[in-house]
Amino acid sequence: MVDARFFGDGLTYIHPSELKGKLIAIEGTDGVGRSTHIELLQEWLEVQGYGVITTGWTRSNLMSKTIEMAKAGNIVDRWSLSLLYATDFADRLEHQVIPALRSGFVVLADRYIYTAFARDFVRSADRAWIRDVFGFAPIPDLVCYLRIDVETLALRVIETTGMNYWESGMDLRLGSDLYDSFKKYQSLLIEEFDKMAIEFRFNVVDARKSPEEIQDELKGYILPVLQNHKPGISAGGGGA
């Protein structure tokens, strides 16, 4: 990330030029298979000698408990909800992502700020504020977007984890039951992701393909990003 930049008003106390590693974000809506693919990518990169850390939405030490509490107590006004996610993101950014990038790691982010953009937009029809809030986020070196249609997604989620309150956007009361609400909410999210895919030039991967095909495509996007990035241990065995 030699020419790393921030989306908006950045962290005044961090200099982006210090960030040597690569930041790769995997985006896509709930249940699309992001975490499975991130696991496979991590394995693949580590075998090649790259240092890898993964970071995921709401997984910060500071906020994961708070967000659970908030969701359980239904603190769902649009601003608090988005700000809770932003705090979680900032905590992970400053304690995990930036230190890792400084040390030259490849950071695989399971969701990035675009998820927050999509969710806030669906709740407010306003794009400006949430983008200002996340102004301190570094622009990733690569964004891969796992795209799926809502019909396939619905079937897949029912077969695996089942539909839950938040993934169905039940706080928005979009439909009379979980299934209707899920489809409407996820359609809105996908629609917004599709728009952002053009605006922010995501690399779109069809998530309906087989896992092997998806992995190959993802690797195809990631390799060029890493080419000018020297792994800690080169394939020939020489130290760095």
Added chain:
Amino acid sequence: MSEPHSTTTAPHPYPGKLIIVEGIDGSGKSTQLQLLHKWLESKGYKVFFTEWNSSELVKETTKRGKKSKSLTPTTFSLLHATDFASRLYHHILPPLKAGMIVLADRYMYTAFARDVVRGVSAEWVRKLYAFAITPDMAFYFKVPIEVAISRLLRGTRGQFKYYEAGMDMNLSPDLTQSFQIFQSRILTEYDKIVDEFGLLTMDATQDIETQQELMRTLVSDTLRGYKPKRGIYGRRTLFWRRFDVHTSE
């Protein structure tokens, strides 16, 4: 749920009135607001009081972050914005919509001053609070740092709190000295904010009564034309009920 407030300068559309006070610790702003509260109630107004950093959810989190010393200027700022957002939504907007007078001890300007001193971008923190509504009246209690320190040391609190003194910023190992440096920087930020947002500056070195008299005069002007909504079981009714105990029951 929606109603996006894209600007922080447009007046709010609600029938109630929002009056806020700002100033550093020891400026006497809370005392003045309490006295104003008493006076407004005695006039028969329905008043709702709210203060900075009061929600349980955020208190818990801040405590956790302080314990592990993992709060950064950005997460500190975001946590307070979260708290403010939920307070705005749950405590400030409903009484304003109901036509009440809302008194807020500290408002977003506290974040604009404190968070910037801690190191976040001034533009960013202003954008963060773009959802906030503009108060009808905003008082800034201006006080020299020495006066604030002597008040706090003489007063009931006796000692400075760790974060109020900015001890996390390693300005000085001495609590009083750290407070002085940290709060002086905050005063500098407040001076900019007063001009930028047109806060009403009060000379907080004056007597309590003198300040309160001026505050009440200014508030009276703003409230001219405002129609208070009284509930049947409002405070005034309670007051009169004390005098006719025999007729009840």
